[in-house]
Amino acid sequence: MFLNSSGISETETIDYRPEACESEPYRCSGKVIFQKSGNDLGHLLIAEVLGPEVLEDFVGSDVLRTVNEPGEGSSQVSVFYAGQRFNYTTWVHSEPGRTRAISHFSVLEKNDAELRSRIRLAETCSNPAMRSDPLCSAP
DSSP: OOOOTOOEEEEEEEOOOOTTHOOOGGGGOOOOOTTTTTHHHHHHHHHHOOOOHHHHHHHHHHEEEEEEEESSSEEEEEEEEEEEEOEEEEEEETTEEEEEEEEEEEEEEEEEHHHHHHHHHHHHHTGGGGEEEESHHHH
């Protein structure tokens, strides 16, 4: 959960990283997929952690943009969604032979201007020339 300066939650996130990713990277392969057409485990985890209403809104949301961020030996795919109640973003980090190693799901407040800003930033930072830019390397 990420709070703004007033102490109000603007983002709720589920970050799935199998334990093997830390201890045995060669065996790392995630089983949870956070996508609208994701697997039962991904949907179950969303409903369990954030509630069935959030899952229903996410599954009914519109995909706005998919951004592929290729890297050296790995890649990341970020997808941005607009729901009725909330906006959403997902990303999956993968490496050759270890797809879906890390899956990430965020619920964002329903602020379409902020969502468009996040999309523009992701598109800008997907350019390999921007990797060293502080704007793109900030946590």
